[in-house]
Amino acid sequence: MSTAAIIVAAGRGTRAGGDLPKQWQDLRGQPVLAHSLAAFRAAPGIARVVLVIHPDDRDRAAALGGAVDLVEGGASRDASVRNALESLAGSDVTRVLIHDGARPLVSQALIARLIAALDQGPGAAPAVPVTDALWRGEAGRVAGTQDRTGLFRAQTPQAFHFDAILAAHRAHPGGAADDVEVARAAGLEVVIVEGDEDNLKVTYPGDFARAARSLKDRLLNDKETAMDIRTGNGFDVHAFGPGDHVWLCGVRVPHHRGLIGHSDADVGMHALTDAIYGALAEGDIGTHFPPSDPQWKGAASEIFLRHAMGRVAERGFVLTNCDVTLICERPKIGPMAAAMREALAGIMGIEIGRISVKATTSEKLGFTGREEGIASLASVTLLQA
Numbered sequence: 001m002s003t004a005a006i007i008v009a010a011g012r013g014t015r016a017g018g019d020l021p022k023q024w025q026d027l028r029g030q031p032v033l034a035h036s037l038a039a040f041r042a043a044p045g046i047a048r049v050v051l052v053i054h055p056d057d058r059d060r061a062a063a064l065g066g067a068v069d070l071v072e073g074g075a076s077r078d079a080s081v082r083n084a085l086e087s088l089a090g091s092d093v094t095r096v097l098i099h100d101g102a103r104p105l106v107s108q109a110l111i112a113r114l115i116a117a118l119d120q121g122p123g124a125a126p127a128v129p130v131t132d133a134l135w136r137g138e139a140g141r142v143a144g145t146q147d148r149t150g151l152f153r154a155q156t157p158q159a160f161h162f163d164a165i166l167a168a169h170r171a172h173p174g175g176a177a178d179d180v181e182v183a184r185a186a187g188l189e190v191v192i193v194e195g196d197e198d199n200l201k202v203t204y205p206g207d208f209a210r211a212a213r214s215l216k217d218r219l220l221n222d223k224e225t226a227m228d229i230r231t232g233n234g235f236d237v238h239a240f241g242p243g244d245h246v247w248l249c250g251v252r253v254p255h256h257r258g259l260i261g262h263s264d265a266d267v268g269m270h271a272l273t274d275a276i277y278g279a280l281a282e283g284d285i286g287t288h289f290p291p292s293d294p295q296w297k298g299a300a301s302e303i304f305l306r307h308a309m310g311r312v313a314e315r316g317f318v319l320t321n322c323d324v325t326l327i328c329e330r331p332k333i334g335p336m337a338a339a340m341r342e343a344l345a346g347i348m349g350i351e352i353g354r355i356s357v358k359a360t361t362s363e364k365l366g367f368t369g370r371e372e373g374i375a376s377l378a379s380v381t382l383l384q385a
Ligand SMILES: Nc1ccn([C@@H]2O[C@H](COP(=O)(O)OP(=O)(O)OP(=O)(O)O)[C@@H](O)[C@H]2O)c(=O)n1
Pocket: 008, 009, 010, 011, 012, 013, 014, 015, 016, 023, 052, 073, 074, 075, 076, 077, 078, 080, 081, 099, 100, 101, 102, 103, 201, 202, 203
């Protein structure tokens, strides 16, 4: 059993206007059709994609790249669908989703709903109920009203058992608005699946801007496609006190003084850990390891950093890079920076090339200039994996 998608894109888009047929016009940096195609390529249940194109568009279709079967369209939408169905006849395809290339906002959730609905019967198609009042118009005036009870606006993809829809198309005289009409003419039952208001068909010039707005909203908000990139920053200070070494970014650095703190006072690692919690909007080290809790007294700061990295993984992110700056006159950090990056890479489980440790003095100004303590700044970037 295998499910194929047919994307019809052989129309000329006369109502949309423009220099190119609408499916080849730009929508946020890619042809409209590239968005429709990407949705089916990404859909887990779809084994094969057939793209129906106009003969004039072969070069454009080739530029889309990737594994698709190209089929030439016909003079009408239903003729285009028929050509694609015939190209799959005799293959292992048992189910098919037929989609307008001009609907670039089809969602993974909708595709999944349709595939699931085919377990119940030979046909399933998405639609949204009509919510506006309906009028009949004549010569620019309202000539009557139309009861909207039970009326729906039909969308694609429309999904069918393959043999049934192929036979229905072969038997149809032509001129159907969509494949549901063809299926019903052959007596097939088609269930209505909840459609999606965003799944608009680019038809008129104003639809490009609407589609672009919806796509932008989806990129920002939709869990299916959202690219969640986060930055966080951290800042920490520890004062010098008695001692013969300091811990900085996981490295024991000999020094004529120590740093005072509830834990091991690794100021660089604390700033870095806080930057990670900041990017996740999960507070700071004190939120997770309260200083009032005696169990963290003298604790190795790598415990905090490992916990923050664990939260990054649990929340589905990866840390793409971090940058730590230590601010002190002494000890000199330069000779130790490579060892610090290596220590952090080991604790964080990421490659050293994504970790920067650097230092600056404050030109003998302020508390770091007077060598009363060390300050540290850190920033990180997280990406939803
Ligand atoms: N001969 C045709 C006509 C239409 N289509 C496709 O069917 C879908 C829905 O059709 P429509 O929105 O009407 O597209 P066009 O026919 O291109 O538009 P117009 O009627 O404005 O010319 C589109 O993806 C279109 O490319 C097709 O593959 N072959």
